[in-house]
Amino acid sequence: MDPPRSKSWSIHTRREIASKYQILERVGSGAYSDVYRARRISDNLTVALKEVHDYQSAFREIEALQALQNCPNVVVLYEYFWSEDEDAVLVLEYLPNDLSDVIRAAKKGEWKDEGLRIGEIKRWMVQILCGVDACHRNSIVHRDLKPSNLLISANGLLKLADFGQARILLAPGYVAVGYNPQFYEQSSPNDAIVANPPETNPVADNAADHEGQVIQGESLRKEEGRRLSEEHRERDFLDEGDKESNIPDGDVSCLATCTASDMEEDPFKNYSYEAEEGENEGLGPLTSCVGTRWFRAPELLYGSTTYGPEIDLWSLGCIFAELLSLEPLFPGTSDIDQLSRIISVMGNLSEEVWPGCLELPDYKTISFGKVENPIGLDSCLPNRSADEILLVNKLLCFDPANRATAMELLQDKYLTEDPLPVPVSELRIPSKHSDQDEDSPGEWGDYRDVGSDSDFDDFGSTNLIKTNDGFSIRFS
Ligand SMILES: Nc1ncnc2c1ncn2[C@@H]1O[C@H](COP(=O)(O)OP(=O)(O)OP(=O)(O)O)[C@@H](O)[C@H]1O
Numbered sequence: 001m002d003p004p005r006s007k008s009w010s011i012h013t014r015r016e017i018a019s020k021y022q023i024l025e026r027v028g029s030g031a032y033s034d035v036y037r038a039r040r041i042s043d044n045l046t047v048a049l050k051e052v053h054d055y056q057s058a059f060r061e062i063e064a065l066q067a068l069q070n071c072p073n074v075v076v077l078y079e080y081f082w083s084e085d086e087d088a089v090l091v092l093e094y095l096p097n098d099l100s101d102v103i104r105a106a107k108k109g110e111w112k113d114e115g116l117r118i119g120e121i122k123r124w125m126v127q128i129l130c131g132v133d134a135c136h137r138n139s140i141v142h143r144d145l146k147p148s149n150l151l152i153s154a155n156g157l158l159k160l161a162d163f164g165q166a167r168i169l170l171a172p173g174y175v176a177v178g179y180n181p182q183f184y185e186q187s188s189p190n191d192a193i194v195a196n197p198p199e200t201n202p203v204a205d206n207a208a209d210h211e212g213q214v215i216q217g218e219s220l221r222k223e224e225g226r227r228l229s230e231e232h233r234e235r236d237f238l239d240e241g242d243k244e245s246n247i248p249d250g251d252v253s254c255l256a257t258c259t260a261s262d263m264e265e266d267p268f269k270n271y272s273y274e275a276e277e278g279e280n281e282g283l284g285p286l287t288s289c290v291g292t293r294w295f296r297a298p299e300l301l302y303g304s305t306t307y308g309p310e311i312d313l314w315s316l317g318c319i320f321a322e323l324l325s326l327e328p329l330f331p332g333t334s335d336i337d338q339l340s341r342i343i344s345v346m347g348n349l350s351e352e353v354w355p356g357c358l359e360l361p362d363y364k365t366i367s368f369g370k371v372e373n374p375i376g377l378d379s380c381l382p383n384r385s386a387d388e389i390l391l392v393n394k395l396l397c398f399d400p401a402n403r404a405t406a407m408e409l410l411q412d413k414y415l416t417e418d419p420l421p422v423p424v425s426e427l428r429i430p431s432k433h434s435d436q437d438e439d440s441p442g443e444w445g446d447y448r449d450v451g452s453d454s455d456f457d458d459f460g461s462t463n464l465i466k467t468n469d470g471f472s473i474r475f476s
Contacts, residue, residue, distance in 0.1 A: 010086055011036065011051045017081060017089060021049060032057045032164060037094060047078060050090040057164035058088035064163040065090075067138050073131030075151060075161040095151035095159060096432050099124065099319070103147055105430035107326040119422035121323050126410065126421050127158035132316060133406035135160065136309045139169045143290040145315035147322065156427035165290050169308065288361075293338050294318060294328050298349060298398055301339045303361035310400030317395030317403075321377070324384050324392070340368060346398065347374035354399035387414045 011017060011034070021038040028035040032054035038047050052058035065077035076093040102124070106116045116124075128150060135142055142149075142160060149162040285305040290296075297314035299307050321329040330345075332338025343349065348371055349357050357363055377396065378389050391414045394404035404412070415421065 011049065011089060014081070014086065014089075017049070021047065021091070023049065030162070030164075040091075046094045048092040048094045050092055052088045052090065052164065054164070055088070058082075058090070060166050061090060061163040062088070063168060064135075064140050064142075064166040067140060067168065068134055071131065071134035072157070073127050073159055074134060075159045092161075093153075093159075095153050095161070097152040097154075097429050098148050098161075099128075099150040099152065099158065099323075100147035101430050101432070102152065102428075103322060103326055105428075110430055111428050115326055116323065117422070119419045120427055122415055122419070122421035123424060123427055124158060124323060125320060126415060127424075128160075128316065128319065129406045129410050129415075131158070131160035132312055133410065135166075135312070136406060139309075141167050141169060141309045142312050143167065144292060144295075145312050145319065146292045146295045147319060150319075152429060154429070156424040156429060167286065291315065293332050293335065294330055296335075296338065297400070298339065298342060299360060299400060301335055301342075302349075302357075302363055302366075305361070308400065310403050313395050313400075313403040313405070316406070317392050320395065321381060321392050324388055325381050329380055336366065339366070343368050343371055343374075345375045345377060345380060346396065347371055349398050353397075357398070390414070 012023065017023075020042070021040055024037045024039060026034055027037045027048070033050050033052045036049045036051070038049045039045070040047055050061075052061065062077065062080055062082075065074065068074040069077070075095065078091040078093065080091060081089040102116070105111065131150075132142070132145070140163075142163065143165040144162060145160070149160065150158055151161045152158050286307060288300045288303045288305055288307075291300060291311070295315040295318045297307070297311040300311060318329045330338060330341045332341050347353070348368060349363075351357060377393055378384075381389055381392065391409070391412060394409065394412075397403050409415070
């Protein structure tokens with residue numbers, strides 16, 4: 001059989017890969033990668049080969065995954081292929097589903113009852129929080145959390161994936177901390193396994209999973225990591241920060257909002273997409289052009305280059321709201337529309353709700369008319385309990401300092417009181433439609449396809465008024 005059509009043929013012609021893996025089919029692609037299902041020849045283990053066409057994205061993903069090797073809710077990196085002239089290829093554990101599949105199936109009524117059960121929602125939330133907690137305890141900001149980047153194994157384990165935009169916000173030499181075992185253990189008498197590192201119940205065709213992980217994990221030796229870091233440091237565009245020239249820093253999601261043409265055509269040209277050097281001590285400035293629009297925190301939309309892990313917590317708030325309502329919470333069609341949706345629900349951003357917001361690079365460039373009666377989160381989550389709305393409210397705060405941390409939420413009464421999270425083994429996972437062309441977005445829509453190229457397309461009925469300082473938006 002001919003190999004599948006692909007953006008790049010290099011993976012099929014690389015001997016070092018062909019000698020160890022049999023490539024079976026392409027299962028996905030992103031802005032900078034093609035992902036294949038493959039079989040490890042030595043033991044028949046099914047793996048995902050991720051061929052990354054962007055150097056920096058590959059480096060970031062490898063660096064972050066190495067730091068998170070022992071975290072049960074982060075995808076396992078078995079090994080990687082790295083050479084000067086070729087795309088990096090990451091060998092990852094194969095995870096056939098993602099959370100957007102679960103939400104879509106629940107919305108379609110695939111399981112014959114209304115949406116997701118509360119115990120299921122809670123178990124998904126706990127697994128996501130464990131993964132995010134592990135990242136943040138290791139000072140890693142994921143920067144692109146969304147349902148389609150939360151992959152799910154055949155037996156219900158959820159794992160954070162796609163670390164191509166991740167940043168480690170600490171100086172080299174930092175000793176990473178492990179995961180917190182408390183939340184991976186039994187949380188109810190029937191809950192035999194919540195999530196244990198590595199998977200303790202491998203499915204039949206992945207029988208070598210456990211062993212494979214350990215052995216291959218060891219192959220990611222320290223010297224290898226050091227060599228990679230040194231190489232990275234030698235590159236021209238070594239990032240002491242995220243530079244605009246580097247906007248691949250982004251991904252498709254980011255490009256959907258921040259393409260070069262966008263910026264040329266965008267009347268909000270004063271937007272501070274360009275990071276200024278030296279703002280973020282020791283690390284350089286960060287680009288505000290990260291993540292997928294629907295899940296982007298307000299500080300990013302206002303051009304911050306000094307944000308922290310709290311941007312992930314905002315994304316979590318959007319994901320949790322979507323788990324509860326089965327609808328995206330803020331499906332903005334442009335960055336301005338994104339902000340206007342947030343403000344129409346939460347009210348205006350002001351010093352009162354976020355002291356210091358005036359310092360945001362684009363705060364004065366865009367002003368929104370006074371929203372007298374914000375819709376409120378409860379209207380977006382009809383039929384959900386006060387505790388559920390409160391949980392989401394703890395994440396969706398304008399002021400990043402007020403957002404609850406992943407660890408705090410793991411101890412939240414909503415997740416620790418009845419009905420308890422169901423065991424992982426009771427989670428329902430949709431059957432995968434293998435016949436869908438992965439190049440075409442699904443009928444429900446693709447997060448990578450969420451925006452038009454220009455901030456003015458699809459701007460709807462909102463009134464946009466040019467002012468001396470920039471633009472003003474009035475809600476009709
Ligand atoms: N470990 C895996 N197992 C199975 N499928 C995977 C795995 N990793 C990625 N995929 C599939 O490949 C697709 C692209 O992967 P990924 O999102 O990591 O790449 P990307 O180039 O960083 O994408 P994006 O443009 O969304 O940032 C995913 O949506 C998923 O369908």
